[in-house]
Amino acid sequence: MKKRLFTPGPISVPEDVLLEMAKPIIHHRTPEFLQIAQQAVEGLKYFFQTKNDVFIIAGSGTAAMEASVVNLLSPGDKALVISGGKFGERFVELIKTYNCEPVVIESGWGNPVDLRLIEDTLNNQPEIKAVFATLVETSTGTSYDIKGIGEIVSRKPETVFVVDGISGLGAVECRTDQWNIDALVSGSQKALSLPPGISFISISEKAWTKINNSKMPRYYLNLKKYKKAMEKFDFPFTMAVGLVVGLRKSLENIKQEGIENLWQIHRRRALAVKNAMASIGLNLFSKSPSDAVTAIVLPEGIDGEKFCSDMRKDFGMSVAGGQDKLKGKVIRISHFGYQDEFDTIAVIAGIELMLNKYGYKVEPGTGVREAMKVLFSI
């Protein structure tokens, strides 16, 4: 059976990138590889829309999230976390683990955050050293107003702004420098269309001051080591060579497409799914739906876990179920990775078929028609 991945990571990898990675492995301390690394880092700066340093870490997204915490904070520091789902909560856990004090603004799962609340909190607690937010909360398919939060934090000279961009970067608009993001975290297995295994973090000048003064113990994730090695486009530890080779190729493709185009493509796919679902009577979970991941609320009485496993079994389609409190209630579809408009049509057809199997009657093609109108402007 043909496989189609719509999970919000891992995603399908384009053939040209797979082929690039299938080439014989080269040693990570050769001029040949360092040139590849240099090109990859330059590509990442475009992808991040930044002139700041961007580092590659051999580890998955959580490693880069952890790097932001252990480099920017010192034990005992107070940090504000904007949390509206599983990955906001992960920042809270990381901050507690390193004996810092999280101040949490809970927007509620699927809700946008109230910017005035952030401003008030920072005004009332000037000792807050960092603000942690999420570009796209994968667990709920929610987008946050990162630009708005960045403006607020930028007015606080002693506070840095950290963003988890793992699930959103490349899929939704995000401008590191213009939006005053001091540390932006991302991973390979999302809009970069790569296998999982490497992650990234950008660091602003303002953030470097924090890092240089931090008293947090750290070794593998010590960004000062990365900075020193990066002077020669090298890495402090053995790098995942194959993935960096794929990264360069993937970033080349992205540069050619243009980052604004990429955002536009994801916007259209997400709108297509939204309209398709509306036409068959299904709602999105989020009140501020992202263009990277869409969470769809299933009709009452349908078990989302079984729905997902049947989608995989019957149609070879991997869609994600709900996490934690959404388990069994929603299905989640990513719009990134190696997929195109006809894959969006395929997954909508698959959902229609599966709904019928579960007794929720849908005239086949109803959602597909609405999606086609959006995807191809007819």
Added chain:
Amino acid sequence: MKKRLFTPGPISVPEDVLLEMAKPIIHHRTPEFLQIAQQAVEGLKYFFQTKNDVFIIAGSGTAAMEASVVNLLSPGDKALVISGGKFGERFVELIKTYNCEPVVIESGWGNPVDLRLIEDTLNNQPEIKAVFATLVETSTGTSYDIKGIGEIVSRKPETVFVVDGISGLGAVECRTDQWNIDALVSGSQKALSLPPGISFISISEKAWTKINNSKMPRYYLNLKKYKKAMEKFDFPFTMAVGLVVGLRKSLENIKQEGIENLWQIHRRRALAVKNAMASIGLNLFSKSPSDAVTAIVLPEGIDGEKFCSDMRKDFGMSVAGGQDKLKGKVIRISHFGYQDEFDTIAVIAGIELMLNKYGYKVEPGTGVREAMKVLFSI
């Protein structure tokens, strides 16, 4: 742009087969390779539904067609060709090239053949040494009654039955032994889901008598050389090693799926396209449409050549145009190769979109709906 191949060969190759072929090349005269070849030949016998010899030729389908002519005929022999399109005509050209005399029954492009006409011709011209027919005529998407023709030829002890199964084998029912086919020709780039480059021919006992008595000059395609080498599962000339490795893998997949299932799958896809086209007012070209390839007549005034090139340019979808007298008038879609039900939906959506672009207004999703009903029995 993501690529989707619906051309009637070459087709998309499954990832597991591509990976198998990406392995380091082994020498073609090693025990390791000869074992792979043995397994491939055994798989081919299942694919052909035969206990006869089946040979692999390093060359495309036309090489195996030529092998049938130069091995089974002697100069001056009379041979009957059932021709209803470009590939029937190719047999005529081959037969003439080798100084044999073709007797041609022209069914007319897209029409089935009248079996009584074949029977009468063989009765009236008992000197006819061989009958050449086509399982599926790719140029028109037409299926022929091979079983019926085989029954007629089997009653003539001095006449052998040769079938070009290149575009049909694996996609439509074909039973070499039960249907009295003395030589069946096939190629790698169709329902076997492999890249082009190797072809196959089965030879019955009755056909061996012809071959052993043939006075035709031949060397690379001399099947006696292949027979001798095959005793040790070897080849008389250097074999396309990588393709045979892929062939074994592909035949393994087919064995697992079951050949009858495979026929059923193609039948459903072809019916889905037929119903979809009917729902938007388009007819099939053939009066006896095959389940391997469907030829669709475009509305008056639409240039089929441009339509195909736009499908490729706009949607990354390769569909074939018409050949010879059908150039510009039809588009042709294969149902074989690495594609599934959702790809069938995709190509129908693509055709709907392209028709709209060309001013033939179709409510998007109309054909998709009909296809979904057939493909998923809802």
